[in-house]
Amino acid sequence: MNKPFKTSRFFTFEDHESNARGYCRSFEKVFVKAKGSSVWDEEGNRYIDFLSCCGALNYGHNDEHMKAGLIDHISRDGIASGLDLYTDVKRDFIDAFYRLVLAPRNLDYKLQFTGPTGANAVEAALKLARKVTKRTNVITFTNGFHGVTSGALAATGNRYNRMAPSIPLTGVTRLPYDGYMGDGISAADLYVKMLEDPSGGIDPPAAVIFETVQGEGGLNIASAGWCQRIVAAAHRAGALVIVDDIQAGCGRTGTFFSFETLGFTPDIVTLSKSLSGFGLPMSLVLIAPEYDVWSPAEHNGTFRGNSHAFVTARIALEKYWGGSGFEEAIAVKAEIVTNALTETARNLPQARLKGRGLMQGLDVGTRALASAISKRCFDQRLIIETAGPYDEVIKVLCPLTIEVDQLEEGLGIVRNAALELSGELSFA
Structure with a gap:
């Protein structure tokens, strides 16, 4: 039987798209164009963007240099998707990442391309930590958000998300994040005491995973002192330290990595969102060389070789991270x-x-x-x-x-x- 014809601008979405859709319920317009820090709806109205695709567009919409590079790559029939084959554009990205990001910060990591989402990177990081340590337990923190696939969701604190799968979410121990207990109560003291007490009830952990700024959890920030105590105790316990920099990384907190000013170096880092620079799917796990114990293809994904993302990511690094000017502007x-x-x-x-x-x-x-x-x-x-x-x-x-005048307009x-x-x- 034919459905009655509807004239609503949204009926296609309401009739045919899953109930899982979320942001469109809060921002109920059909958007057609975006440039810089502005987006336009199909009626021609301009909006200032303080959402940035949840942090996936740190460099704004449709950056001219990235767009030109991508168009050039496509026009000459460059590789679109290459699994983990060697490609020229992946080589160029890796070289740029080492030269512009890792070397200036005296960091040494192996790069694992997991693609396409941040949750893929988190799943790989957790799996690798468990493989390295031959342990299963992972310490996570209140209000943390790491994704909604099963392993990442187990590490996530939000009850609404955790209620969805109707399966046990196991293999984690959750402890209070910095400041969670309020003034006068040290979450770090509790963490260290429970972890190091043989009767504290915490199984030996494979890893500790946390965000230095909890994006979905309410913008809670971890102090340098808290981070350093968490990291030191984790290493004493033989656990790896994973920083989820998926939202807080790529310059969002003022430096490329959110942990740069906090006095510690993670064993594993997860990146995604703005890594491609252009809103294209791309995720990355940075692994301290001594922990890169994967066997060939032991963790893989069809879209780990998104060459279009390699092109724009390399241009983003060269344009914005070749000196200190971008950090100063932030x-x-x-x-x-x-x-x-x-x-x-x-x-x-x-x-x-x-x-x-x-x-x-x-x-x-x-x-x-x-x-x-x-x-x-x-x-x-x-x-x-x-x-x-x-x-x-x-x-x-x-x-x-974002331009300062537009930033001030939005804040107003x-x-x-x-x-x-x-x-x-x-x-x-």
């Missing part, structure tokens, strides 16, 4: 965000600033207020999401390349929405 913009959000928080008694770099936000106290602010901002043509265990945090995740929209709504509505 620092200037991060200060603008900090100052603007601090000013807004002064007028919201329950609000507090969270995050660092260009990964900041405001905890406004309730899901209701945060959601209302996000909706009011969207009505004013700013795309901004919420985060945190209760979606109580307004999250600024603009492109790192956030400020006005927050102040108007705090006066108009009462939230429990």
Whole structure:
């Protein structure tokens, strides 16, 4: 029987796309074009983008140099997908990554291309740590988010995500993240005590995995002191340290890696999201050479050789990471965000600033207020999401390349929405 014809702009999605869709429910427009830090809907309205595809577009939409390089590669019939075959564009990316990222930071890692998502990288990292140590337990932390495939989901704290699979999510021990217990209670003390006490109830861990800034968990930040104690105790216990830099990496916190200023070096790092520079699927596991114990093809994936992503990723590194200028520009913009959000928080008694770099936000106290602010901002043509265990945090995740005037315009929209709504509505 034929379905009745519908005229809604969204009926194709509503009728035929799975209920799993999420962001379109909050930002209900059909988008057709994007450039820099702006996106346009099919009615011609321009929106400032403070979402950046959840951090996958740190360099903005449709960077001209990356676009030109990709078009050139395609026009000369360059390899599109190459599994793990040797290709010229993969070689060029690896050379650029070592020259522009690893060597200047005195880091030495082997590169494993897992493709195409961050969760793939996390699964590989966890599997490798278990292979190296011949242990199964992994220590994870409250409010951590590492993906929604089974292994990554086991390491994720969010109850909503964890309820979905209806299968046991095992092999992890969850402990409090830095600051989780509140003032006066050291989460690091608890971690060290339980890990090193033979009756603490923690099985010897294969790895400890954490984000230095918890993107989905509410922009909680780990202090250098906490990180150093976590890492030292993990190594004393014979465990590997994995930093999930999928959202916080590629410059989001001000340096290429989020851990650069925290006084430790991970054994394994996972990268994805903005790694390709252009929003193309690409993920990477960085492995300390002594732990690269994989057998050939022991962990693989069909799309691990996305050559289009290698092209744009190499151009992104050469354009933005060849000197210190990009980091300095991020620092200037991060200060603008900090100052603007601090000013807004002064007028919201329950609000507090969270995050660092260009990964900041405001905890406004309730899901209701945060959601209302996000909706009011969207009505004013700013795309901004919420985060945190209760979606109580307004999250600024603009492109790192955003122009200062557009950044200030967007922050002004956030400020006005927050102040108007705090006066108009009462939230429990």
